[in-house]
Amino acid sequence: MSAQPVKKNKLIGLTGGIATGKTTVSNYLENKGYYVIDSDKIVNELMNTDEILNEMKKFHVVENNTINRKALADIIFTDSKKREKINQIIHPKVFNEIEKRITAYQDLKPIFIDMPLLIETGYYKKVDAILLVYTTKNIQIERLMKRNNLNQKEAEIRLSAQMLIDEKRSYATHIIDNSGTIFELNEQIDDYLKKV
DSSP states (O other): OOOOOOOSSOEEEEEEOTTSSHHHHHHHHHHTTOEEEEHHHHHHHHTTSHHHHHHHGGGTOEETTEEOHHHHHHHHHHOHHHHHHHHHHHHHHHHHHHHHHHHHTGGGOSEEEEOTTTTTTTGGGGSSEEEEEEOOHHHHHHHHHHHHTOOHHHHHHHHHTSOOHHHHGGGOSEEEEOSSOHHHHHHHHHHHHHHO
8 A cells, every 4th residue: 555655764653453463564574674662572571570460469360470361351351441540550661661672772763663552552643654554354353263262252342442443544654454365465564664
């Protein structure tokens, strides 16, 4: 899809919806030698800290000093009020760590920031371009069911906990359509990289 060329030395927000293939794109970028800051990996690192573990005990998801990921996911995808409270605990710490990494690796720009909730959290305002990995809602549901061994209703509940992928399109400065083959996906990424 067409896009405005991205100026050199920029921060590029990489986002998408659940099961759109954002991780596949992120891995491809890393294999091409680009620096990608993965917000999900940062969250996983933070989840192992004493500070976060103590906070998460309030939500009854800590067992044997470890967060029960399934219990946490159940809360995040079914209880919007608790999800918001958890986000208020975690997001500022994630953003702080991202800023540290941007500063430490500023000479490697362009830097990609892989963040599923880039738009929802407002962090999109801090990047210079938004690269959206897109696919249809039906394909998202199909992939999510297969990947996470969910039934259709469970997959739809998870999708409903995020901004719809079609809503995210209006924020994107470039869209990569991941409704086809891996070859077609990689070809679109390569075309995009020529612009940056």
